[in-house]
Amino acid sequence: MEPLLELLQQNAKLTASELADRLGQDETSIAQRIAEMEREKVILGYHGVIDRDKAGNHNVAALIEVKLTPEREGGFDRLAERIARFDQVSSCYLMSGGYDLAVFVEGEDLREVARFVTEKLSTLDGVLSTATHFQLKVYKQSGFLAGAETEPERLAVTP
Amino acid sequence: MSKRLEDRIARQVAQIPRSGIRDFFELVQGRDDVISLGVGEPDFAAPWHIREAAIYALERGQTSYTSNLGLLSLRRSISRYIESHCGVAYDPAREVLVTVGVSEALDLACRALLDPGDEVIYHTPCYVSYSPSIVMAYGVAVSVETRVEDEFVLKAEDVAAAITPRTKMLMLNFPTNPTGAVEPVEELEKIAALAVEHDLIVITDEIYSELTYADEDQGQTPRAHVSIASMPGMRERTILLHGFSKAHAMTGFRLGYACAPQVLTEAMMKIHQYSMLCAPIMSQLAAVEALENGAPEVERMRRAYAQRRNLLLKRFGEMGMPCFPPGGAFYAFPDVRKFGLSSQDFALRLLEEESVAVVPGSAFGEAGEGCVRACYATGMDQLKIALERIGNFVSRLPS
Ligand SMILES: Cc1ncc(COP(=O)(O)O)c(C=O)c1O
Numbered sequence: 001m002e003p004l005l006e007l008l009q010q011n012a013k014l015t016a017s018e019l020a021d022r023l024g025q026d027e028t029s030i031a032q033r034i035a036e037m038e039r040e041k042v043i044l045g046y047h048g049v050i051d052r053d054k055a056g057n058h059n060v061a062a063l064i065e066v067k068l069t070p071e072r073e074g075g076f077d078r079l080a081e082r083i084a085r086f087d088q089v090s091s092c093y094l095m096s097g098g099y100d101l102a103v104f105v106e107g108e109d110l111r112e113v114a115r116f117v118t119e120k121l122s123t124l125d126g127v128l129s130t131a132t133h134f135q136l137k138v139y140k141q142s143g144f145l146a147g148a149e150t151e152p153e154r155l156a157v158t159p
Numbered sequence: 160m161s162k163r164l165e166d167r168i169a170r171q172v173a174q175i176p177r178s179g180i181r182d183f184f185e186l187v188q189g190r191d192d193v194i195s196l197g198v199g200e201p202d203f204a205a206p207w208h209i210r211e212a213a214i215y216a217l218e219r220g221q222t223s224y225t226s227n228l229g230l231l232s233l234r235r236s237i238s239r240y241i242e243s244h245c246g247v248a249y250d251p252a253r254e255v256l257v258t259v260g261v262s263e264a265l266d267l268a269c270r271a272l273l274d275p276g277d278e279v280i281y282h283t284p285c286y287v288s289y290s291p292s293i294v295m296a297y298g299v300a301v302s303v304e305t306r307v308e309d310e311f312v313l314k315a316e317d318v319a320a321a322i323t324p325r326t327k328m329l330m331l332n333f334p335t336n337p338t339g340a341v342e343p344v345e346e347l348e349k350i351a352a353l354a355v356e357h358d359l360i361v362i363t364d365e366i367y368s369e370l371t372y373a374d375e376d377q378g379q380t381p382r383a384h385v386s387i388a389s390m391p392g393m394r395e396r397t398i399l400l401h402g403f404s405k406a407h408a409m410t411g412f413r414l415g416y417a418c419a420p421q422v423l424t425e426a427m428m429k430i431h432q433y434s435m436l437c438a439p440i441m442s443q444l445a446a447v448e449a450l451e452n453g454a455p456e457v458e459r460m461r462r463a464y465a466q467r468r469n470l471l472l473k474r475f476g477e478m479g480m481p482c483f484p485p486g487g488a489f490y491a492f493p494d495v496r497k498f499g500l501s502s503q504d505f506a507l508r509l510l511e512e513e514s515v516a517v518v519p520g521s522a523f524g525e526a527g528e529g530c531v532r533a534c535y536a537t538g539m540d541q542l543k544i545a546l547e548r549i550g551n552f553v554s555r556l557p558s
Contacts, residue, residue: 003462021473022466022539152204156516157184157197159287159336 004033012046049142061106061135062113064121065099067128076100079126088116175291179522183506187516194545196533197516199336201408201489206456209407212448216441223440227432229257229416230443236450237416241401244368245386247394249418256424257438258431261366261402261415262288268362268398268417269296271426272328280321281330282313284337284520284527289330301326304526307494310483311340315349322353328360331387334367337523337532338492339485341371344385351390361397363387369406369457372465373486395420406457407449412442464489467535467542474546478553489536492520496529498556506531513548
């Protein structure tokens with residue numbers, strides 16, 4: 001992956017000028033490159049990584065394992081794309097192994113998630129089965145540890 | 160009447176001057192507003208998989224002594240790594256000695272090889288232990304100065320001029336602490352030829368050899384490291400020192416090693432077995448993990464340093480602070496002479512007026528006078544503030 005994307009993946013808040021400083025390039029070409037990658041959907045979007053407990057957000061999140069019947073044309077794509085479009089779905093991946101789709105959903109409470117599974121998901125033609133796992137506690141999220149790691153102490157001047 | 164305690168200190172030790180680094184440390188200590196670019200170690204904690212390996216070693220009760228040479232599994236990993244990184248093969252059974260940091264290896268090499276009065280050529284400005292290690296081993300430290308005008312490249316002709324019939328050893332450190340200089344291969348070849356011609360032993364401290372950046376300045380992928388040990392006629396006269404402190408961010412693990420022909424490792428081991436016995440086993444096990452699985456983390460940290468280096472060089476340029484682009488390590492060594500202050504005064508006033516710590520170049524030998532060492536192994540946010548403050552400071556100085 002190009003270094004510019006690596007930096008943005010770690011911290012999307014960096015401005016073009018900050019990125020330019022780090023990469024030893026000029027600001028204009030960085031800004032152009034970012035715009036280009038946004039247009040081409042190399043960069044899909046930006047978001048903050050929030051510790052929901054601390055933020056007082058008591059939404060529930062769940063991982064739903066979904067088994068599907070593949071179709072002659074396009075395999076799982078049509079169904080998967082259809083499922084991914086629901087607002088409740090935050091991420092959706094095709095998986096190898098015991099099931100086909102990993103669908104991450106969020107809802108205000110258990111009932112909302114349950115309703116989504118029973119009414120929207122399970123009723124789709126081609127969905128063979130679902131297994132819903134509720135998330136209990138966050139330890140790490142999008143590369144960030146929940147609960148700050150303490151800064152290691154260093155002496156101020158060393159050889 | 161009993162003698163004063165001061166008079167009981169061995170002459171060899173008493174004559175060693177206080178470390179300039181320690182003086183400066185005491186000034187900085189106790190002030191909590193200071194942003195320090197005065198350190199000589201990574202700001203990263205050791206990568207988690209390495210820390211985890213050490214914890215696992217403790218959990219399994221691996222708390223014993225090891226072979227004096229170090230764990231064979233570690234020596235095997237070291238041997239493989241050095242062969243690929245430096246292009247020289249060492250027999251893990253006989254030619255690799257695991258030590259408590261490069262610091263110990265350096266001391267062992269001096270003590271194992273020097274007789275009183277033997278001369279050792281080393282280049283300055285340099286890491287603070289070199290001259291004391293030579294002196295404590297009763298050697299004579301002969302400094303060859305490198306200059307800011309040459310971007311601190313060590314000139315083979317200067318080395319040649321310092322060689323006398325008493326010269327036994329040549330001590331090298333590239334990339335260099337404190338300058339960040341990387342020796343051009345052509346010059347290193349000339350120095351190797353001198354070592355062969357005058358039958359010198361070479362100690363090469365390559366502790367920063369993973370952390371190089373110059374090729375990327377030209378938009379090229381980093382070139383492989385070139386060790387003097389791999390040059391013709393050198394393996395049989397070289398002690399290659401390396402360790403885990405810098406590239407793997409493992410300073411507190413205190414682990415390094417020496418690779419050399421058996422006769423030399425054997426002599427170093429004689430001292431090591433009686434003075435140290437062995438390096439700590441949990442550090443050794445962590446080091447195996449570092450060598451076997453640590454390359455991606457080394458590269459991740461190297462890239463982070465490269466980005467900070469870019470920022471630092473750009474800001475120095477903007478504030479009119481002359482600084483050659485250092486090819487390696489994590490230090491910049493800007494030239495502060497045009498501000499009309501000694502390196503000591505520059506560092507003191509910067510500390511007083513802007514609460515930023517850098518180390519006066521004079522702490523690394525007279526040849527460092529006129530420059531200060533700024534370490535960029537510091538978080539980006541802190542580094543940015545520090546650079547802003549340095550900019551404010553130099554804008555008030557006459558130039
Ligand atoms: C050039 C050089 N050699 C050796 C050392 C000491 O390393 P270690 O932690 O392996 O003893 C340092 C540490 O600053 C250094 O800069």
